[in-house]
Amino acid sequence: MNPSDREQRVLDRIERVRRRRAEVKENRITLAHGAGGKATQTLIDAIFLEAFRNPLLEPLGDAAELAVGGSRLALTTDSFVVTPLFFPGGDIGDLAVNGTVNDLAVAGARPLYLTAGFILEEGLPVAELTRIVGSMRAAADAAGVCVVTGDTKVVHRGKGDGCYINTAGVGVIEYQGQLGLSGVRPGDAVIVSGPIGEHGVTVMLARGDLDIEADLVSDTAPVHGLVAELLACTTGVRAMRDATRGGVATILNEVARTADVAVVVDEDAIPVRPEVRGAAELLGIDPLYVACEGRFVAIVDGAEADRALTAMRRHPLGAQSAVIGRVKADPPGLVLLNTAFGGTRICDLLVGDPLPRIC
């Protein structure tokens, strides 16, 4: 099959999948619609994509690619509603900067400029806002970006949970290759950039509803430096996604469905800290579905996997990068997990929202 046939087949498949799920069955919005799983995808396809349909939006990547003058720009947006506002290793402020920096980075862009939109709750201590904004500045400095414009709204007491933040980001795409899930093919390797699930588990524990103590901090970090190392070492990178809401499992399902391939993952190969594994077990959730805020998944030409891994491991943020699986032709659209016990199970999208308000 030549590349253009393949591309057409993938596009047809995307269209079929979308049409199939393009109906929101619920009458009202539920927390699951914000969880990044099946309900979120249905909402996006049925409501947002349906209304806004245009060629720049339709790839539904982490950022849109725009041609402006002679430049290729990436534009992205993310709102942050995490609760609590402060947690070990970070707060809503650095999360809001790193999240948008990472969306630009995995789209192959050099992050440049951020906007910051604040929705503040009447009664929020000014000292907390000052602390949050200070974290944003520190994170922006660390990522080499500037907050260039902003907006502040205040909502009534009882609404808004203290503070919601939206950041939009603009970056410039200097990478010459083509990144995108439609380039993924059988034989490719699946790499994660570090141990997974730390952010989500840390935030859950920080709420204090569970009587679990663990020595955990959020993994919130800007990955643009690590991404740059990876892109510089090989032209074999097919696509990258940062593994936030819904975790690595949700990303892998997106890969399988969009590229019409199977993704086969070895459970033993997935880096998970023992504290995360323990806490996730008590929470009754697989770490594969838990949000990270400083990790990404890269799909890389299988022949280039070693080179990619070596480059990533040289970077402090990628020291524990690992190849966790391979792309295969069959069964298309599915993620299969080879378990530690020697079995294989399907790793599907989540239906509900086991961990609401994580980012």
Added chain:
Amino acid sequence: MNPSDREQRVLDRIERVRRRRAEVKENRITLAHGAGGKATQTLIDAIFLEAFRNPLLEPLGDAAELAVGGSRLALTTDSFVVTPLFFPGGDIGDLAVNGTVNDLAVAGARPLYLTAGFILEEGLPVAELTRIVGSMRAAADAAGVCVVTGDTKVVHRGKGDGCYINTAGVGVIEYQGQLGLSGVRPGDAVIVSGPIGEHGVTVMLARGDLDIEADLVSDTAPVHGLVAELLACTTGVRAMRDATRGGVATILNEVARTADVAVVVDEDAIPVRPEVRGAAELLGIDPLYVACEGRFVAIVDGAEADRALTAMRRHPLGAQSAVIGRVKADPPGLVLLNTAFGGTRICDLLVGDPLPRIC
């Protein structure tokens, strides 16, 4: 005084004003911090500007101007928390599109791309969301912009008032002249693009707390076409601002303070529909402080005012444009209102928030 002396004097003045108000005296955020008046300006100066300080942010205009490749881009962001979500003449959806389109337009940019970040409340009827998103699409089409990327979060029932929307926007600045409040000088004319206060009064009445009936609809509209007509007819436009939160009075105060000039307005010359005047009287607020969402203030070289007005009135959205006042040298920093009764009073920034959650 040569231009660079003048510019330096204005910059020094801005710095002095900022230092003077650079302390938030309240311990907690109040609704006034979101009203666009004194408290908002203090919050921006003391918390946001202080933390994020950089040359692109510091002009604090409606949009930041960025140099990317060979292009001049404008980037802006705005969050919308209006309640109710639907009101005569519009809803939060078209407001979110027009608001950001207008921020780009008054910065002299041609609006191109929008992002859309939704924070939805658990329990929001899906039919309402569909209607809001449909309005956004219609408004985007009318303004010639595309929504190219988005994000959806869901917050718990009781938070979020149904739906908050953030839109960030990117436009390209093709206008060759220099726009900015530091170019404003004595002798300039102050033009408003149409009758003021319709949006704010309409939303207040739509809440139904007041037993007032009036035949009013929001003025929500994209002003980029009207702005383009104005910029095409004269090189004498010094600066433009869209008169949203805090209304025309807040804009005029920004002009007076930033440019270190006096703005003298004739009350009789301000276009206000009788229904707005009547409702505002019952609400106990001056229409000059009421938000518009499809009107802007232009400061224009006095010698070019007639030409500007003629061009604006040819456009449907500017048919009722009017010169409402003049810029003078003294007293610097103040807005003076020549009242209908022959007196003169100072028209200061608002301290509280008489009309919360208008946009």
